[in-house]
Amino acid sequence: MNSSHLLADAFDRVREEVHGAVDGLTEAELADRADDEANSVGWLVWHLTRVQDDHVTGVAGGEQVWTSQGWHDRFGLPFPAGATGYGDGPDEVAAVRAGAELLTGYFDAVHQRTLDYVRDLADADLDKVVDERWDPPVTLGVRLVSVISDDLQHAGQAAFLRGLLLRRR
Template sequence: MNSAGIFADAFERIHEAVHAAVDGLPPEDLNTRLDDGANSVAWLVWHLARVQDDHIADAAGTEQVWFTQDWESRFALPLERGSTGYGHTGAQAGSVTVESADLLLGYADAVHERTLDFVRGLDDSSLDRVVDDAWSPPVTLGVRLVSVIADDLQHAGQAAFVRGALERR
């Protein structure tokens, strides 16, 4: 297996974890926060998809599917244009609500497809390309992809935890 295959497999695992956390949940459970400082399943999955969308689009030199496929207006969130959830206050996180699992998964699926298209076309030498020189050392594509995978898996696991807590109540 080459690095493109490894990255594709990692993003497939995120996709599966997201669906396991969201499939079949009614909107009231998707939007429930276990307390005022906690994140809902909706926020966690929206956030992981937004970060993935933002970072992959930047690395690929493309626009985010959030904008090109008009997910921004479908979600109609009371947030700044382009918000990914990074640095959200509790009130901002609480404002991320969805009307259905289909909306949330539709966006996550669209991001997943774009991500797979991108990573499947990579070769090992492309992973050394610097994608963010604002850090020391500069961030390479390989490091950025690992960062997105790690962040997404954590949030998918958190969403699964919240789902489990809600199902046990």
């Protein structure tokens, strides 16, 4: 197995976790929060997808799926098109209301773009510096692993919240 296959497998695992956390929940359940300061399943999935879209587009080039495929308009959120959820407070979290089909549709579109990108990578590509604002500078490999790590953490949080929601049914 080469690095591109390993990355594709890791991103496929994120997809499994995202679908597992979202599928079968109502829009109200996806927006439900444990308290007024907590994240919801819907916000977590939207946020992890926005970050993946932003970061992968940042290294792959082109326009984010969010805007290029009309997801920003379909969601109709009261945020600028460039918003990813980073630093959102309770009011922004509460504003993310979307059904399971919309959330997984956007996630799947980003996932496909991500797979199309990582499947063409050679092992040597992963050493390319993509962000010099950090010390040490961030390589492509580190950036992609960071996205996977962040996605899996948020997908795990969403799965936990799903479990709480299902106990209340």
